[in-house]
Amino acid sequence: MKIKKKLSQHRRDFTAIYECEHCGETEKSRGYDDANFHQNVIPEMKCKKCGKTADESYKPIGTRYPECMQV
Secondary structure (H helix, E strand, C coil): CEEEEEEEEECCEEEEEEECCCCCCEEEEEEECCHHHHHHHHHHCCCCCCCCCCCCCCCCCCCCCCCCCCC
16 A cells, blocks of 8 residues: 555644555555654555555655654
């Protein structure tokens, strides 16, 4: 899965539309805007339709705030 569009964000909590790179299925879900979430959690999300996770071409997006900043 990858983030297709962020719908809202408050501090580091956000709601986004995630899209499967394999079948194009989308789903709305919450997330946390830190490096761990973008680099480890999102690529391991399984698509509810095809059951696949991100492939090797997945590139995490950056966070809105620097890691060291307390928001």
